[in-house]
Amino acid sequence: MKIDLQKAYDSIEWRFLQDMLSGLKFPHTSIELIMQCVYTPSYSLALNGDVFGFFKDKRGLRKRDPLSRGDLIPATLLLSIFETFSISSGLKMSSGKSSFYSNGVGDIILKGIEDASGKLFGGLGIVDTKQWNIAAVGKLVWWIARKKDNLWIQWVDKVYIKQTDCMDYKPTSASSWAWRKVCEIKEVFKDAYVQGKWSADDEKYTINDGYKWLTQHDMSRVPWFKSVWNKFIIPKHSFILWLLNQERLLTLDRLFKMGITQQTRCFLCGIHDENHRHLFQECVYARQCYTQLFAWLQMQVPVHLSTDSILRIRKHTGFTRLLLSSLVAAMQYHIWLCRNTCRVDGYVTHPAVILKRIKFDCRMRLMNISVGSLKRGEIDWCTQRGLM
Template identity: 35%
Template sequence: MSKGKSNAYFNGVPDSIKKEIICISWMVEGSLPFRYLGVLIKTTRLSAQDCKPIIDKVVDRIRVLGARKLSYAGRLVLVKAVLKTLHTYWASMFILPTRACRPRDEGGLGLKNELQWIKAAVGKLVWWIATKSDHLWVRWINHIYIKDKAWQTYTPPQNTSWYWRRVCRIRDLFIEAYQQNQWMTQQGKEYTIEKGYDFNRDKSPKVNWYNMVWNKWNIPKHSFISWVYHHRNMNTMEKLYRLEISEVDTCCLCKNSIETIDHLFFQCQYSQKVVNCVGNRIGISLPHHDLLTRRTRSHGSKIEKGIIDATINACIYHLWRHRNQSRIDLTLIHPKKVAHQLLEELQKRVAAMVTTSIREKDRKFVQHFMEI
């Protein structure tokens, strides 16, 4: 222990004993609040100002990584891979503000529901108490609060700290799992935050387009726009007109009909020409009326299905991209040129993803795709 970096903190200790401890340890008496490993230690509830360091760290990471130049898909990766670790570190100690998301196979973006994640993080403390884990904090809790009472039925007094009462309320969320011994260490099922989160969160029905949108052959930005499309949440001209944002509701590509999602991707003559050009070049008839029919009717290998799905997602992305470009600069690229750009982008993705250990049939399909 470094005496120069250590302080002694007291609460409810007589001055005589306090002076004796300081004399023996040669430490300086500290005062609350203070920071330990970047975490604020205080006896009262955290305020918005107390949470500012975690906000500053998130902002610093975003600025360093140049997130302003990232696409929506790139920002999603940034949040999941980098920023979430900061949130997990703090959530295991404090109860923080929240936002909600769902897993990818349930129609979400794969981000965590922060409210449930915070509860699962605090649930680890509950698990330590339930298993009488060898931690100083657990021993202190048992000596001061629980004593000889059963943890499952323990009720905290009203004069205890707000944080301890919150821990007890979170215990009640996981009481069923503890009673069923789902996470008992002797059965090899020790509690983890991930398991606690999955146990406590609200489940949603599985979506049938999950594998199509999120397969590994897709370019991430294509997957994101396809995800928005499947949720039917695109700002088409019909929607903008209905919200009184635009004065017109005609299609930006064909200029003939009202621009709805169904029209833009299935009925628009320009869109049909682009899809037909792509289908003719790869030798596959792509559907116009339902993009999912290609998925349900294909009988090829996993690699073939993945590349075809990536092609469909690329069609959705490029049609939406050129629709936006047409709305801004009032110009329209020839459908064959759009198809060429689309396939050229996909070929680079396939070249980066393909490995040498693939079957001969798949190798021929990939070779044909790269030569079109």
């Protein structure tokens, strides 16, 4: 499901924008540059690894911020939710730019969406709605186990459970569908109750706790969590770095295995086959970019260019470690961007330009962080390197 809200972006006339800029006394040169950005964009389609054709944008300002995507929530429920949202907020769904996709989505992809768990465990922090619903019903199970002073709980105890231990109780075929479902979920949480979870008088069950137990009790934390997700890293950089750590970027070796392309030679160096390790650590171009970065930081280029090995240099801790992780994430993002640009447009960006873009990105990110939260030495470190 892709929902796009109808805003001024979708209905504003380009001529009106130009007249408004003129009315606000913008310089003529600035107006021309802005309108060039509005008038000139063109798009092409990538099919089976090849790019086809170009077509022009026709109406509205460019905007790439789809509100949400999901595959597990029924369309009718989503539409009712957005209708309520529209009434309360005044924002309407743009039917011309909203779509629902379900055909051809395999079980593996859907399972991948369900398994996108907390960031601490290597996921994207997407809530698994199925597990959340189970955790919500788990609260009813906890009420029954604790014999909560509730009319429905008392009725269940008298009609169904009677003198049986609630954890050993088995529903009969004559039981209602809803009650059988509650008993199924009771079996899911049985191990937690047997082990003493939420059994103490002062330990209250919450849906959030139940959800965490369902999704994380058998997971282990990933060591690169803080290197990917911290406030110093631009979100789009974090996302590319997350895919890199999972080795899920569409590098040529993966596209070859999928049967999408026959080319495997690296676009940037043209010597070796492209894969995650080569593109971001071993490629001559990548090492040239890192040489520029570490020369600017007055640091020695490490032998291995993995994120962990870079962050272990001089045993960086605290602020410098977080900032260095931001620079590394920006570097890997721009290497991936340069690779895609080379694939489509046929040219490779000079490493000095890559470094300039990384400095700009990190400078802009630091501007969004309260300077009051930084120590004097940290501010001096950034100032000496032109980041403030």
